[in-house]
Amino acid sequence: MNQEEQEFLKNYRLDKYPRPSVTADAAVFSLHHEQQPGYRREPGKKLCILLIQRGNPPFQNCWALPGGFLQPDETVETCAARELKEETCADVTLLRHIGIFSQPERDPRGWIISNAFLSVLSEEKLGNMEIQGADDAACARWFDIELYHKNKTEILTLESGDLTLKAELKKKKNQFAMWEYEILENGGLAFDHAKIIVSALTYLRQAAEQFDLLFDFLPEQFTLTELQKVQEAITAVPALTANFRRKISDYVTETEKFTSGAGHRPARLYQRKS
Amino acid sequence: MNQEEQEFLKNYRLDKYPRPSVTADAAVFSLHHEQQPGYRREPGKKLCILLIQRGNPPFQNCWALPGGFLQPDETVETCAARELKEETCADVTLLRHIGIFSQPERDPRGWIISNAFLSVLSEEKLGNMEIQGADDAACARWFDIELYHKNKTEILTLESGDLTLKAELKKKKNQFAMWEYEILENGGLAFDHAKIIVSALTYLRQAAEQFDLLFDFLPEQFTLTELQKVQEAITAVPALTANFRRKISDYVTETEKFTSGAGHRPARLYQRKS
């Protein structure tokens, strides 16, 4: 870089123009067991998502995705990971960028644009983790999540104990031929987070159909049946065992270990193939 | 919203914390003809991308993607469209968000994060359009684009007349299991735009394989051969005519019109199926 350029940069004022605040928000998914009737029935798995209850306005007491403001020394990815660490004590090892939400009026506090991320916590990590309320968060909870469409409307249902949130959205193309959601009913969710959650779940479903992101829900070693249940919990579409096993075989390697003591035939444990 | 919330919002100061500048940069692709020897040979199609030459530091005289700073009344999408309109006079009707590039040191002017978009201009529009240099841009040109890998390195070649830019990158996973590029040699491109261009082309190729984004390169009515040539120009993989036609048939509808006067059998014109 020459003298002239250095001079130029020294006099360059970025704060001459208005700048937005930038956040990273994460849709963190995991699975939880569901007790089944019958003494040696396998417990079912349900997909769930982590939400925090806002302690401050705007949207006080509404439920929102964990997230926070971007700091000068980090990327949006490290920001998402840091905020999750602060709010849930979980070390995130997987992030996917879902989209950017930048409608000028999306946040009543002012000009704030949000980077949406998808993340996954294994059941293992979920067990060890302590969910805490911190910063803006009064408390944090896992919600069972369901999504289906009915009369051209997407219905998102979130359940945690006796609490149920139900949001309705419409999917449409914007002027640039990009798919977008419009919120018809936010169902107790803060900001435009209903959009982000639906976008993230749609992304996750598509990934899971292609056997991507499945392994991140499980410990390092797992049975093929567990893997199949993960896919079924995410996509809400049952698969035929024989076919699932044929297709997954390219992505896994056998170990010499087996499950035991479950009251039925032991299952071989597998690992993810590099 | 109650009294208390209104009070809270009135006292809320977003400018208490540092904020980044945000830009939208667009990789605009199109096709151009390539003259063939032989008196009634069809001209070949080549994929090309629009770059501008920077008129100011930093990276003065280097080539960059068109783009600019986000303004308070717009989304990142409308920002990308506005900047393209200003710099190329083209009305963009298609955008896809490719990713966000937020490494703190990516721009020597300071903390600037970039939203990368992909866009497509049809040959038609390309013909009508006037490319102008404006703002930071000394001039704008279309570059033929090629990308291939060799020894685990991605080689990006951009050619416009006698000018050739050649960048080298390495693809790897970051700590969050996201694919990322590292620039080994930027080949005369500004900032981290080599990364953005490769990301955009990779996205475009994947879309084109699935018959997505092909139609946007062509006028409303087209022949199936033209459509096939578009796909081949993008993916750099030749297809067998009979198979291509079988697969594309779900996405197009026949018209009653035909080409004529080309020195060979006329071809039926098709339209995109809604």
Place this chain on the structure above:
DNA sequence: CAAATAGTGTCTCTAAGACAATATCAC
């Protein structure tokens, strides 16, 4: 007719879907 592009028919092979059958444990 020659040269060029347009368009169709069909054989093969692979992969997906459906479903049946067998295996192995704890009690």
Place this chain on the structure above:
DNA sequence: GTGATATTGTCTTAGAGACACTATTTG
């Protein structure tokens, strides 16, 4: 043996790939 889950075999069908063949124009 019973009840549960684990695992494999195989028939059928749909689709991708390869390639040969026919059709129609202008000069």
